[in-house]
Every structure is written in C-alpha cells, then in structure tokens.
Amino acid sequence: MSKLVNSLTLLVAILLAMPAQLAAHEMPNYGAAVDAAVSAGETPAQRLRITFPYGGASLQESFGNNAPELRSLKDMVRQHKDDLIMITAFASQEGDADANLSLTIKRAQSVKDFLVGQGFPKNQIVVRTAGEDWYGLKQFAQSREFEGKAEALRVLDDNSLSSAGKKSALKRIAGGRTWEWLVSYAMPELRSVQVSVFSRESLEKFLNGTLVQTAQQPAPQPVAQKPAEQQARPKEMKKADPKPETTKKEQPARQEPPKLDSAPQTPQGPGTGIVVDMNGDPLPGVAVFTSTGAGTITDENGSYYIAAKKGEDIQFSCLGYETLTIPAGSPALKRVVLKDDAQILETAVVTALGIKRDEKAIGYSAQKVESDKFANSGTTGNWLNGISGQVAGLNIDRSSSPGGSMRVTVRGESSADLENNTALFVVDGVPMYNTATASDAGGEGSSFAIDYGNGTADIDPDNIESVTVLKGAAATALYGSQAANGAIIITTKSASGQDGTFTVSFKSSFAADVLLSSPDLQYEYGQGSAGKNYYYYLTSAEGEDVSGVNPSPNLTTTANMESWGPKMDGTEYYQYYNEALGIGGSYDEFGSFIREATPFVSYGDWFKNFFQTGLTFSNGVVLTGKLNKDNSVRVSYTNNHVDGIIPNSPSQTHFASVRTSSKLGNWLRVDSSINYKGARNDNIPTSSGYGSSSIMYSLWCYAPNIDMNWASNYWKDQDAFKQDASLTGGKNNAYFVANQCINNQKRDRIYGNVTMKADIATGLDLTVRGGLDITSDFRTQRQATSTQAKPNGWYREQDIDSKQFSGDFLLKYNHRFASADIDLNANVGGSIIYRTYSNHSQTASALQIPGVYSLINTSHDPLTSNNSYRRQTNSLYGMLSLSWKNAVFLDVTGRNDWSSTLAANNRSFFYPSVSGSVALNDLFEFGRTNGLINLMKIRASWAQVGNDTAPYRVQNYYQGTGFPGTVALPTSLANHNLKPEIVSSWEVGLELKMFKNRFSFDFAFYDSVTKDLISQMPVSYANGVNYVFVNAGSIRNRGIEASIGGTLVKTRDIQWKVGANITRNRNTVVSLGDGIDSWIVAQYSTHAYMTAYEGGSLTAMYGKGYVRAPQGSVAIDANGNMVDVSGMLVLDKENRPQTTTDLQYLGDCAPDLKGGFNTTFKWKGLTAYVGFDGQLGGHVFSYTNWVLNYRGKGTATLEGREGGLVPIGVRETGDGNYVINTQEITPENIATYYHNKYDQTNCEANFVSTQFLKLREVRLEYALPKKLLAKTKILSQASVSVYGNNLWCWSSFPGWDPEAVTMRGSAVIPGFEILQMPTTAQFGATLNLVF
C-alpha cells in the first residue's frame, strides 16, 4: 500500500504529542493504542464527518452537511463517555503544504474544542492531523471519470514526488483543466474532520500488545532484502516497481479508516526501534507508516513498533524534520535518526513576463530575495536598502540625501551613458516608468541638485512578497530593451496564498536617525584666514564704527569660511555679537550695548549641532480577505511620517494598494492590482553639493568656535528679508537655507494592472494584461531674498507628469510527449508600451515683495520652460522551452522591437537568446535520498538584447533660448543613423544544494559585450556643439558571482543560518569607434574626469596630480651624497607642492570586489539577524576631502600650525637639477601650503579610497508564541522587533559615507563625491500584529 495513504492518515503534528502524553497518565498511551488499532484494521464503533469551507477552520453548523453530523456528534458524546474519540483532520491540496498542515491542526482543534465543550473528557480524545488528503484525493479520482484521469492517477501514485511536485505535475495535465476539475469536485470533500469512536475494551488488546511489544523489543533483526541496493537506487527501484496500489481499485472508500488489505497478521518483518534527532534525543510523536498504509507514532521515548512486510518501505515523518524512508528489515530501523528539515526548497522563480519557472529549469542567473529582507526598509525611505549586500552582481549607488535617489546597476556599467545603465523594475508583470527630473536650484545645477528621489522608492516595502533579480541578458531577453541592464522583478503580496478567511494585520515602526560618525575634524583652531594671528568678528556689510558697537582696534574681520584662525585656547577676542540675544557684549551705564571680548573656545561639533535626530513613524494596516476559494482581496495602507535630520524638513508618504484575484467561470481568472503612493514633502533641502544653495556648502564654512545657536538666529533684518550670513564669511547661513529656501513637493503615483488568464483549449492558455502607471509631481522651489545665488529672491513652480500605458498578451501552449519524456512549452507574446512625459515650469526670477512666493509676485514676466516627449515601443516575442525527463532544459527566445525613438530605417530590431540547464542530480542519481545532493545544476546561456535610446536624438532641431522669438542649436547634435545598441552576453553557472538543502552554492561567470554604444560623445567645441549622439565603441563586462548559504545549526528550537555572496566585475572598453581613443564619461568641472580609454575601464578616473621629479632624478643631500629623488614632490618657489597641468590616471571608481555576509539566528520565537556588506577597491574624487583640508577643518591640517614644517620634496634649481628641500613653511604661510597641497584642481590630492565594510543591519525580533496568542482569541500573530541600519562603517574614507555619492542633475553619478550629506545610523523598533 502506498505511503501516500500513510501520510494521509497518520501524519502527526508535534501538537499531538501533548494530548497523547497526557492521555498516557490516566489511560496509558491511548494514542498508540488507537494507532495500533487502526493499523490493525479495527473498525470504530461510530464515525462521522464535519466539513469545512475553503481555508476555514472554525466549526460552521450551517455549512454543508454539518448540521445533522453535529447533532449526531452530540449524541455520540453522550453515548460514549468512557470510550475514545479519534479526530483526524484533513485539508485539500490547494495552496502550500505547510499551510495546509497548520490548517488541519486548527480544524482538529475546533472539533476538539467542540467535544470538550460538550463535556467529553479531554484526555480521551486522540487527535491526528493529516495535512493534505492525498489518499482521499486518489480515492475520489479513482471513483470518477474526468479528463486526464490516467495521467492524474499516475502522478498520485508517484511517491518520488513531493506534495508540491505532485501539485505542479497535476496542474500541468491537460492545461490545468484536470486540476481545476479536482479542485471543483474532489477538494470540497477533502476539507473535513473525521470523528471516530473506539470502544475502550476493543482498544485494550492493542494497547497491551503494543506496550508489551515495545517493551520487549530489542528489535528483531530480520535480514533485509538487498538493503544496499535499495539504499543506493531507491528511486529507480520505485519507478521500476509495478506499484501494487495502482491495481487496488477496490480500496475501501475514504470514509473507511486505512487498513491493510489483508487481515491483521503477524508481521513478517516487523520494524521496531527508536527515533531520535540529530542530537540523539528521542523524538516522540513521529508518524511511522508502512507503504501499505499501516501506521503508528512514536511514544514519549521515541519508541515505535510497526508491522511491515518484506519489500515494504517504512516512512518516518514529523513536522520540522525531514521525512525518511527505510526499507522494512533494514538494520537502520533500529535507530532512526531524523534530520531537521532544512529550509523549504524555493522551487518557483518568477522570470521575465511573470512566467513562473522551476528554479532548475532556468539557464541563467536569477536570484530571489524574500520579503523578510525588507523588514527594516519601511523607515529607510527606500526598499532597496533591504537588498543591499544580498544579491551578487547588484550594485547600488545612492545619493547622500535622506531617502534620496538610488541607482541600481547589475553586472557593471554596460553603456557609456551612465544614466542609461540602470536596471528595469517590474511590478507584478508591468515595467515601472521611473523618471527623474532634476531641479537645479537656479543655474548651479551641475554640481548639486535637489534630490526629489527617483521612482525606485515608490514601492511600499511591506507590500513586497519577493524580489527576483534577473541579471544577464538571457534572463531579460523577453523584456527587451528596457531591461538590457538587468531587471528587478517585484511580486507584491496578495491574499490568495493565505489561510483563513479574513485577517487584519497592523504594523507600526518608529525609527531614529542619528549621526554616529564624523570625519576627522579638528577642534583646536578656529575660523580665520591665512596668516592672521587673531580672531575678530565684524558683520561683513558695515565697516563703519557705529558708536559703542565696534571696539578698538577696528580690525579686518577674520570670520571666514576657512579655519586657519588662532588656537581656541580661551584667549579673549571680539566675537559674534547680537544685541537682541545678549551675545558678545553687555550694556554700559548709559544703556548702550558695548561689545566685549570673550574667550575663544570650541563649542564642539558644529555638524552634530546643526543636524537633529531624524524621526520616522510608520504605520500600516493590511486587510486580507479570502471571500471564497475563487476570490480574494488584499487592501493595504501605510503612512510614513519623517522628520529629517536637517531642521525643517518634514515629509509624509502614503502608500495604498488593492489587489484582487477573482475567478470568473472555470476558464477565466482576473487579477488586478492598484498601488498608490503619495508623497508630501514640505521641504526637500538642497542638501549636498558644491554650490551656494546647498546646506553642506554652508555648513563647511562654520567652525567649532561658533556656537551653532548663534547661527540659528539667521535674520539680520527680518523686515527687509536679509539673512545674517556673517558667520560663514558671506556664504548662505545654513539655517536660513533650511528654513527659508524651501522646496516642496506633492507627488502622486498610481500604478497597477489588470490581468486576465484564460484557458482556451487543452494545453493552451492566454494571458492578457493592461497596465497603467501615472505620476503627477508638483514642485515649488524658493530662493529667499538675500541668498547668494538669488539676491532678489526667486520662485519656481513645476508640474511634471508622466504616464505609461502598457498592454501585453502571452499565449502559452504546453504539451507533454509522455513517450519521449519531453515537455514542451511554447509562448508567444506581444506588448505595446506607450509613454508620455511632460515638464512645465514657471519661474519668477526676481520677487517684487521679498518673502512672498507666488508667480504673481514676480518683478518681470515669469520665465517658462517646457519640455515633453512621447515614445512607444511595440514588441513581439516568443519563447520555446523544452525539457527532457524534467532534468534537461532548453529555452530559445526571440524578440522584435519597434521603437519610436530610432530613425525610421533602424526602428525595427530583433534579438535572440538561448539558454539551457541540466539538473545533474535528476539525470544521474547520486544520493538525493540520503540528503547529500538535492540539486546540482549546470547552466549556460547566450543572449542578445537590443537597446533603443531616448526620444529626439535622430533629427536635428532648434531649441528655445530663454529669449522670446529666438532659437539656438541644441548642445547635443542628433544623428539620424542611430541604431540600437546590442548587448551580447553569455553566462555559465553552477548551482548546488546539498544536505537536504541545508547548504546551497551558486556560481556564475558571465561575459557581456555592448556594441554600437549609443552615447553622447563629447566632440571638440569647435564643432559648434558639445556632444554628438553616436553609435560608437563597445564595452565588455566580465565577472564572477558566487553566493553561498547554509543552515549551520538546526534543532527544533534553534536555527542558525548564514549567507554570503561575492561579486567581481571587470569592465573593459573594447573600442570607442573609428579615430576615437577616449571619451569623457563624466566630469566634475575640470578637476576630475571619468574617462574611457580603449583597453581601460569605463569608470577609470583621471585628473591632475602633484608635480613629481621624473624617473632618474637625483639631488645632493645635506651630506653631499647623491640621492635618487624620482617621484618626489617638486615644490615651488615658496616650498609648496604643485599641481600638474596635464591629466593622469588615478584609479578606478568601481570596486574590485563586492560582497555581503549575513546571518540569522533563531531561538524559539526570537530571531536575530546581522548583515554586513562591503567592497574592496574603489575610489572617488572627494570634495569633502578637499574642503576638510583646504579650509583647515580636518586634523590632517594641524601639523605645522605652530612652529611650521619642512615640506618633504625637492625644488628645481633652475638648471634641471634638484635640491632636497630644507626650507620651512612658516606658520603664517601654513594655510597657503595646505591650499597648494590640497588644491581644488588636484585630483590626486583628493582621490580617496572607498573600500569599506559596513554593519548594514542588525535586527532582533521576537514573535510571541502561538499558544499564548491563542488565548487572546483575536490575535494570531504578534511580533516585536528592534533594529539598527548602517550602524558602523570601517573605512578610510575621509567623509561620512564611502557609498553615498552625490546627486548630479537628475542622476546619481558614481565617482564624484561633491560635499555629501552625513549619512546616519538608524535605530528602530517595529510592532507587528495579525488579527
């Protein structure tokens, strides 16, 4: 008899151990007795059956036939007060096996509660939960005629298949119709609890017999039949074995308890022994079956006795442990060791176009990230924070603004246009249309911008079910040009997978952002300019001596953005004064305010004093309803309130989503999802960047001798709207910028789709989807009157709208050539994506009335600026997948795109891919059964993806100029020959899962070449334009990715998992087109360049360096010896380092190696998670480094301030020779020495390493025990967690955060750190409740 039957009837949940044990005290081990009786074919005295609705576990009297059954049950309770009642609970096969098992526990519990409520003794109830009723299903299937019956029975009999395996096999039959039939007709019957009564007397004999036998047994050791062979090739044996059960059509009806087909007899090969866990501790409550359906459970000592015939298998199963099958008669039966169940094998992966594939069937790299990784993301502003360090090959560049933009690249920079290299985001099958619009703060936009965030943050992390990262071109070949740089497939949560009918969950988080780290700032010397040995403050505008205010001597103010001032040793100087605040002076006897000299001391860290603790409150509620098995709905709402670390920068975000799933008839299913995000940002300060409007620009002008409370009083003359900028040496007051130069944003985004899935004919189904993605963004920007950039005030309103309409269809055909063991899937699809974008802005470039921000208040006609585009891509594509023996897989795809952005003759382009994988473990049996290797897959793929370009690059036009009625050429020239760029890549990989999935390993090697790069090639200005769009050159990315994961410890209470991944990508510019040997990919002013040279890397950085003595230079030292001075700094006339005039290679901004490591430790309900990630190599041109040292703010500038220093280097003697410098830089000249040493244009001086290791995330979560929760009656889950993000960073980077680059225009451009904002460590706590 099949093991199936056993699993039905006697799969035992841990829960059962308790009642069984309790019963043992008063009525020794009735559980065992009942089991023995059942296995011996004992008929219960009475039996009845309660049915349950889909997913339901509560007893409903009105449901089905329950009313009469429950009446009978009440009678039964009265009649059999002394007897035993056995409850066996079942579930249908819809959904996840684990969920179903827990559902049966609930069902059993509700019947038990009912019985106890009726006064039946608790200890006379034996509960058995069987999980999914495969036996019942088979019974039903055998008794009816339906499409695909033979195939279905074959699957149901195939014991090599897991529950999930059977389900997916059943779903494949007849295009899913067989499954649908079973769901409709068989499964309602399976959702039931069977209540059987056994008379006490009849049980006694079994009870005694069992106890006697168990007690007697040192197990008899019958010689097993060919145990070795069976061990070695159990699977094959199973396949070869003509299954006896397939012939047993006369199986008793399901209502009959499972029993042997022959009468109980003395077992020929009894199995008896003890079941223990890995630690050798006895395991009670383990279900033991024979393949004929007989079964028992182990007692509290882990002992069991079971009768089994030779040739039968005995299966041991227990929740939380792997299921083990041992042939009857094997010596191994004596002491059975059950291993902890490793993590459940995630077999399904969502691939391109939302096609779910078995993991082993795909021939490319696709890495899945589960929703728990986003647990902390709710308060970090962007769910992508959760993915950091989790996925090999993924790189995230982030702006330093809190909650700011993120740039995601997969497997390196594939195109010379850095803004074009980001991955595609796909939500529930529809590509997101993420636009980013720069808003310069009025003319200085290239070096800084207001970071309005990009679309990546528009996904509510709490809605994410899972994320799959499709890395190579083969993975994304079906997504086409948008996904040429990888795709990130996001699946949102729906209600369909859940159990229960209706749940409400509530999540509340609170987080605080604090500045933990700091650059090495010096706190010894105050503000002041070079060479002044005193400090003197005077408001910058007036020099005139207003009686009583200006002390004598009337010196020049030294309040200055640089910190070369005197030592803060308490010497008294005339410092900042403010009569209104009573600072810096006092009143004399005539009532005049007289300035006084006060001690010059450090007030500590001005940065920390400026920034406040950021606070984030996040509250979310989710309602899920499973109305019936065909219709479900999930509604969620999350609200985030953030008070940023910059004063006066509050923001609110609202996330709402509705997901429904409905079945309309047997062949049509409609799913829909609608998501909304609303952002209300009261002020997004221009935080980072080098330009007078940026907060960091202002902050770097302060010094520790300033009490930031002085600066916070930012008005000089509030009535005239004049700021007090005197403490910054004339630059904007940082508090003034934060409080008066306000940029706000109201942004609404709605995206969603409706998907229809229809079964058209056998093996043929059709999916049709329509998607919509609409963003509306209204921004206002203010530059207050008296700011440096806009002294007359400035105001802008901007309306930005983007819309995407998309439609696609996918026709799937499935056919199985059973004889050849070949499965064929053919998919044909097409899509249309239409996008529009518009940006309309109006600017008042000067304000008539200061401080009034309205376009009416402009002193001139408002300046308007408009731009918009429309674009459309039509595509047709197809995929053919073949699998052989479910072990060898081959995919071939082809796609043709028509893009409106290309010239007519190049509009249509085609690209193919082919990929394959072989699951070696399925092809050659090497030890799956003993749990050594669960998956060994090798994969290989080759693919091409075409990539179009942005609109309006193929036809020359004239653009407006800001002056009415005039035109000018655009700065980038169009090119009507532009053709799509093509990414060709190949990839090989190995995937290994071992030890029952407790160890996993994935390795990939890829090589990808982008040719015909569409780039904005810089050409000589002499051409009259700055750039020309061209197809030129090719870039190769080649790399390896490896990830490894393992469960180190797993017991019932303790689980310890680790995971790690590592990536190395090497980028090479293969060619740059005819006659071109380099081009500038990005640059910052003339200080630093990212320049691509043939043979070099796209992200190589160039800039000016120090003038050094050439190779072979010698000098005479003090002792008259010749010394080799090659490479030493050549100092100038005034003994200062010099900067070269030509550019040199300085290093690469891309890291050599990136990796992440994380570990999870679980102890009962407590989970601890720690994640690290980091990189080796990598550099950046750092303006923070420059400002630290050039302005004397950093500790590196302390040397020589007193007593001077002798710079190391040589000087030219004028005749081509060198002398080693012995001349001193005096303290008066120390500032100019450092000015030269850290020259703004000296890239080498400010080129710093970004190598780092970060403690990215620590999380401690406690889930309240279910038992406890059950008492509350209403709560089903409750957990609290505390966490920290970005807690520590080990790095030699001089600023705050080696990762945080700065927003440039609308893009986050790597390689240049232009006065980044401090990044914070976040501490948070979350409460999660499910009702």
Add this chain to the structure above:
Amino acid sequence: MEEDKRMKKYFISLIILMAVMAVSLVTSCSKFDEMSQNPYALYEAPAEEFVHPIMFKTQYNLMSVFRSTTALLMQYGVSTNSEVSSRVIDNYNIPEGTTDDIWSALYIQYGDAVAMYSKAVKDNDAAMQGVALILKSFLITQISDTYGEVPFTQAGLLSLQEDINSYSTSYDTQKDIYRAVICMLEDANELLAQAQADGKISFSAVCDKTFQGSLDKWRRFGNSLYARVLMRVALKVEEESGGRLELNEKWEVISVKNQLSKMYRDFQSGSGDYPQMNSLSDRPMVPFSDQFEPEHTPFYTITSGNWNSLAVSDVLTRNMMDYTTKVDSDGITYYEYKPGPYFYDDTVDRSGHVEDPRYDCWWRKAYGMPVQLTNDARVRFLDSAEHKSKAGNSKIGRMTFGVDGNGNPSPSGITQLIFDLKNASQYPLMQYSELFFIYAEAGARNWVPEASGVAAYLQLFQEGVKESILEWRSDLTATSQWTLDYVNYCCNGAKYSDGNTFNSNNALEAILTQKWVSQFFIGIESWCDYRRTGFPLLRTDGPAAMNNNILPTRMRYPSDEAYRNTVAYPEALNRWLGGTNNIVTDVWWASTEESRQNRLLGRQ
C-alpha cells in the same frame, strides 16, 4: 456551463480582434514618425532668430572672462582671494582648465553663427548673411586671439552635415583665419550694403536686442570690427610681407595701411564704403537685466566677499591719478594717490589734482595694490599700518558704485545709475572710443596720411579718452569741466615712461596706455593690444611671478580638447607649440620684434 462556453467564445473572438489590431499597430509606423518630433522644438526657423542668443551669450562670457582673467592679467586688479586657488592668473601660474571659457562658450556660439549663415544662404537672405558673417568674424577672432591656431575652416560644420563621419576638426593658422576674416568682413559690408540698397532696412527687433534689427548699425559694427582686425594684423603683416596680405580670389590682395587709410576717411566722414560707428549710440550695447533670469549679468550672484577679492592694482591707479612714491615698513614700494576735487572721498587730500572720472565707477578707495607679491608679502601689505586704514575693512576696491540722493557719486551703494556693474542693464561688446585709439595709433605709426601729424593723432587720442569717459559716465558731457580737465591731464599732466607728458616720441605708449584704461570690461581686448604692441608697460617679473616672467602670450587649449579632438589636437600642438600646450608662444600677429622689445621694457 453553457453560459461559460458562450462567454468563452466571445472572449476568444475579442482576443483575436485585439491581436489583429495589435499586429496592425506594430506594422504601421506612421504614428512613430509623428511621435519622433519634439513638440518643444522648431524644425525650421529664419536665420534672424539666431542673432540675440549669440550676442548675449558671447557678451556674457566675455564680461566674465574679463573679470576672471583679463582684469588680473592686464593688471587692472589684483586678487586678494584666499578661497579659490587664487592669484594663479596674476602670477602666470595658470593650470590647464582655468581659461577654457572662451573656447567652450564662444565655439558654441560660432556653431550657431555657422548654422545661421547656412540658413541665410538657403533663404537667399543677404542681410542675414551679412550679420552672420560679422558674428562669425567676431567670434573666431576672439577665439583665435586667445588660443592662437584654432579650428576654423572645419569649425561649426557638424550641424550642417547629413551624415557625420568625422568629428575631428583640424586647426588653421592664425594668419589664414585673419585672411578669411577680412574676406568675411568685406563680404558682410557688401551684403549689408546690398540689402539696404534693395530696401531692407532692418529685421525683427525681437531677434536683435542690441541694434533692434538695424542693418545700418550692423554694417557700422562690422566695419568697426574690420578696423580692429586690420590694426591687429597690421604690424605683423608689415614685418612679414611689407603690409600686403593675400586674401581670396574675390578680394585678392590688400594693403593693410591703404585699407586703414581708406577706412579712416570713411570714419571721419561717417559714411562712405566702410561706414563705422559714428557716435556712442552706435555701440553694440547688449542688454542685461537683474529682473529676468536669462538676462542676468555674469556677476549677478557674486557676493561681496568674491567681489572684494579683486583689489585695484597700483598700475591702474597710477595711470588714473597723481601719486607720490613711498616705501612701507616692509620695504614694499607703494604709492600715495592724489585724487582731484571731484573725488567723493573727502578724507583724502584733493587739492590741485584731477583724477580719472572713470575711477569712481570702478573702485572705491584711492588705493592700489602691488602686483605679484608673494603670499607672505601680500598678507603683510594688507595688514600694514599704511594700508589698513586705506583698505578700510576688507573693502579694498570694488567695481560697484552708486550715487547718493543728490546725484553725487557715493560709495554707499545707492544704485541709481548704470554704474552698478553687477546689475547693469547693458554692456558694450565694443567701445566707440576704440576706433579713435585705433586711428590715433595708425596716425602715430604714420600709416594713415590724414592722421599722421602730431596734432591729428593727439586730437584722436583726446577724442578717445573723452569718448571713453562718456561711455562710463552718463552724468558727464563732452564739455563738463571734469571731462575737459582730465583729457587735458592725459596730454599735459600725466607722465609716461620717458618721464614726459604726451609727445610724438611717447605717443604710442600714451595712446595704448589710455586705450588699455578704456578697455575696462571689454573682453580680452587690452590683452591683445599688449601682446601686439607691448603697451602698456607692465611689470611681469614681480616676486611671485612664474612662467619665466612672461605675461602669458596665449591661453592653454582647454584640458578636454585632447579628449574631444584626438587627431587634430596633437597635430596643432606639434605644428606651432613645440608639442606642449604652453603659454609662452606668441600668436601669429603678436610675434613681432617691436612687441617683444616693448614687453621687456616693462621689467624695470
């Protein structure tokens, strides 16, 4: 069940219908053609629409270059800034990349001018061809004057090409560029005369905010530029080929001297074949506004800190007022200035002298700072007892000025006149006074017979000074006492390097020194005159001077040209710069013996 099946049929038919529609959409691309046009761009526009943006952006950049570069190089001012890698220009330690603006900004305008010309040719629009040629000539001479040999014949053509095969733009010699410029200016003169003869007097004033579309003023501007161009090359052509310059097939050969003479006659008459600027109102005044973002001056956002970082140099002050020489406690020579009775500052002695009326427009204190001091000396100088009071508190000199409520000049910042440069409403691209100085020089060099007597060129010299005063001081007239006093001072009061007042021996120095003063805020013009003639005499070997004590003779090509123009750039470097992008090689028209000798005279 039946219902289900019927629905299914409908559904399938619907899908087939949709599929057919989708296929027809995919295969018909006519919508794509429509979609590929930018709705906020023009695909056709008349040539005249290019004019104002070119004029504005050119002037914007030249003003900016004056303040950042020419002002320091030509010793109008001295940098006192400690923030930026300061004093690199003053001390000739000019790294690559600091002086790219003329190249990167003006070539873009040049590209537009080329596109404009091509459009005008296509439209057979003589007037716009003429204007475009003047713009091209102006732009390319500014670029070539700055860098020397630059791309010209292949420059700006990319937008006209159907198929782009090469992005390399080869460099032309400066001589060839000037030959071509002379031809273009001749053509422009002819075309504009033709257009006017054909009845076209003007074009849209909206497109030309400088001359309101007046073709007459454009023609006068073009010919004034022609005079400048001729003077620029005259010395070199004289030295190289006896004054004869071969042009193209149409214009054959000219004698520079003869051409200058001819033009001088027309200048005097105000008409003729080569009408030139005839009054202040003919100046190309490019409008600016502090109220409208596109029209802001380049100094709009400048702060007092930045503004004050440029102090007036003692070289300029000495040429604008009387002084006595002193030595401070540090041993540094400085000057005590003697402004005249009109000077606003009554804390200084104002008896018996007259100061340049323009000084008040530019600087606040009767003060001057020595050039090329080492950092040490600079700090001590600024802090020394002798200068601290002069300097006030950090306000050493400023280029803003206002008038008080009574209309008297005042430093208080009340800005009612255009003196406030930061918020100026217009700036001249070229000064009317420049023509007087050009012809005065030509007279003094005996090139123009009508102006060759001392009296004649002294007259022109005086006119030049007078017109320059009027250019800056709209509150004065030609007959104002102050004007007369100062013009008189220039001739009879001010002493030149030979210790004498204006006479025939020092006439060239006097003329070019006053021309230098008058070219305040005019792009790079005074730097060109210095390289061409060696005047004014400037000290180039101060204690902090670098570059072998040579005032840079050209600017380095932009640092990214090596990347952007990979083939032609190295060729150019090797052809005339000895392989290095240096700042000591003379450009063609400056490489004369006279110029070199005079430049050395400055190192007293």
